[in-house]
Amino acid sequence: MRIITDTDRTENLGPCAATIGCFDGVHRGHRYLINQVCKVAAERGLHSAIVTFPVHPRQVMQTDYQPQLLSCLHQKTDLISQLDADYCFMLPFTRELSQLSAREFMQVLQKHYHIQVLVIGYDHRFGHNRTEGFEDYCRYGQELGMEVIRAKALVEDGVSISSSHIRSLLKQGAVHEANRCLGYEYYLDGTVTDGYKVGRKLGFPTANLLPACPEKLIPAEGVYAVYTYVQGIRYAGMLNIGHRPTVNNGSDLSIEVNILDFSENIYRKQMRIEFIAFIRSEQRFDSLEQLTVQLKADREQVRKLLQMPVR
Structure with a gap:
């Protein structure tokens, strides 16, 4: 795993299959998603990559926002570094970036990180106001020459393992159940x-x-x-x-x-x-x-x- 914080250092990297998200907690659901990315990359002869943010996007948009994180940046980085993906791109989230449409954002991923295949988390949305959905991403991908794949969710006992679900468990004191979802x-x-x-x-x-x-x-x-x-x-x-x-x-x-x-x-x-x-x-x-x-x-x-x- 190579963690890259500067887009200038991506010039000589090969094409990638990647996914994007906050990955707060780097829990079993995240690892299930990233394993799918690694499989897709191996099948297509690409590098595997994760795109994430050093600061929670809502903290950039709302200066008074108080996140209840499962992992701080150094903890998240430590957890991500243990995974099998080739690269982790730390994309600085800015107000300018937040104003991009989903298509424009996909162009950024393609230009700076050489992403040829984008694996979308089952419930993930991006772009200004997050109004566009998976079908829109697929259409933009066809226009840009980027393959878009919807990932499968990790579901146990009828519940998708997610950061919000784990936060809810911890707020109830249900640490045993939270640990099972986290994987640690x-x-x-x-x-x-x-x-x-x-x-x-x-x-x-x-x-x-x-x-x-x-x-x-x-x-x-x-x-x-x-x-x-x-x-x-x-x-x-x-x-x-x-x-x-x-x-x-x-x-x-x-x-x-x-x-x-x-x-x-x-x-x-x-x-x-x-x-x-x-x-x-x-x-x-x-x-x-x-x-x-x-x-x-x-x-x-x-x-x-x-x-x-x-x-």
Whole structure:
């Protein structure tokens, strides 16, 4: 996989079969689509390519738009680099580009990226106002000498695997189902920051995560079984996302993990949290004693879910 960010570096590339999209999360549905592109390219003796954007198009059009991404740019790039396509073209999305008709946009793809075959995602639309559809793309392709193919969707249990579906699952706390659609464990990266240290007083010291990507979706508030990575080493953990109503945390959202059987000082270190299972919703307790009893029960459930010795 060669990732290309400059259209001037495409001059000597051969003709391609390609698809285009945001590819947020680079989930199993995306990989199913990209595998179709690779198959088409192999059948026609072409290079295989992905065209995507370094910034979500809606952020360019709406400066106040707050996306809830499944993957930030560096995460998306890492995931794409693991795929079998020959090239990934990072196409800067601009207001000028957004004003192009679908036909004009296809001309850009043909001129700058040598795309001879365009594989369209089953629900993908492009061009100004996104008013044109697959039949229009086919007609423009015939005029331009570009073959246009409609891709098959990856459907499981009657539902097409898509970024919007995965976001919906994460907002419900359904991380197990979301992970199945993603093909990997959903994760948050960031830095361990200072907290209120209430957990330490209760016997459950926590590492508070400051996400590296503020635009990345935070799953539903509640308690989760997670794996935590610190300096490349994996640890089991119990994560809480929420406003900690028992200790009157106010409007601040906390992302804090109690790393099991761990006592090192990791303040200011980098940390990754992988979501494995949802335990329960956040709730308010009448006393810290009641909260402590519940945390002990949660911890034992986490141990069982992660197949660790119960203590």
